[in-house]
Amino acid sequence: MSTILHIDSSARLDRSVTRRMGRQFIDYWLELRPRDVVIYRDVGRNPPPIVSQAWIAAAFTREADRTDEQSEVLFVSDELISELERSQIIVIGAPMYNYGMPASLKAWFDMVIRVGRTFAFNAEEKTWPLSPVLTGKTLVILSSRGEFGFEPGGIREHMNHLETHIRTCAHYLGVTQTHFICTEYQEFGDERHRRSVADAEAAIGRLARSLCHCGP
């Protein structure tokens, strides 16, 4: 049995392309593995708190030394990290907003990438001091873009700060394998967009089937 952490970050609750993509993936998955568990976290609807000075101070205080107030400040972070720890597959619906992640999704990453919990810091190591605590997770990024050409070699490759950024952060969540599927041309609402949505749906089906058969 596997556990899937399914995160939605679109601000749109209706007519969201990434929400639909996520539901498609989960539907395909559960059809093949109905006993698997899905943890659903909707950061688009309920954004996590944004890191504060008190949060940083609490995160850098050893657990045994924390005041009750400090433990309270870390409550949401603890909860989100626990969801991550329990999951082998992470599915993130991540629309591109202004060429990067929605602020709500960045707030989620800032809550879960935490010293002593998801990464270790080795002060003796003068070049690469950070290493992930977790490992072996598979990440599926389901993204939508208003424009197009963000792929390697595309006309907007240099403006792609979403997929690249999530891939960098994912390492610190214990992700060792990442898959990326996206739709494009949303702002144009034309035939190119419709074709892109249809292609993405087919790719989601193929990916869900292929990952299903790799699982435990």
Added chain:
Amino acid sequence: MSTILHIDSSARLDRSVTRRMGRQFIDYWLELRPRDVVIYRDVGRNPPPIVSQAWIAAAFTREADRTDEQSEVLFVSDELISELERSQIIVIGAPMYNYGMPASLKAWFDMVIRVGRTFAFNAEEKTWPLSPVLTGKTLVILSSRGEFGFEPGGIREHMNHLETHIRTCAHYLGVTQTHFICTEYQEFGDERHRRSVADAEAAIGRLARSLCHCGP
């Protein structure tokens, strides 16, 4: 007389490197141009709201057709855009959190990059439909990084999703000239960090003096 929009986005209120860098820049500037106006916006302390479905619907409704509720939803966005419009120089204190912007700063960008206000969308244009409404602004990014090697050719160049992302977004704020100064090695707290802070301070002084003499 010039107007400077000074934005702080560090979650740290004390001991923040980027807050100190911003104060240094403003101090140098006002010493030379004491009559200039500084608009200060602290998104680290008071993060702007995160874009919601209601916000998107309101932003995409023509001003004349908006309900009172929709105008209300755009209130913070209107205020932040007005601060941007009034400014010729934008100074952003932007610490690197998990290899990108703090969520609070992304929330700010998502509030100010708005159709019909800061960018125009031309549906007839099938490749580059977005163009900035504002122009001629100078952006100064003052950043701090826990690690190092994020510059072109550096060992972490591919993990730099802060400067690159801000430069992409800045185009839609009417920025035509960007300057970037950063400190590195903060997590190590060693001699390399102290040298980096000293170098940045000198660079901030030089930049403030040079930009001061270009202004109106």
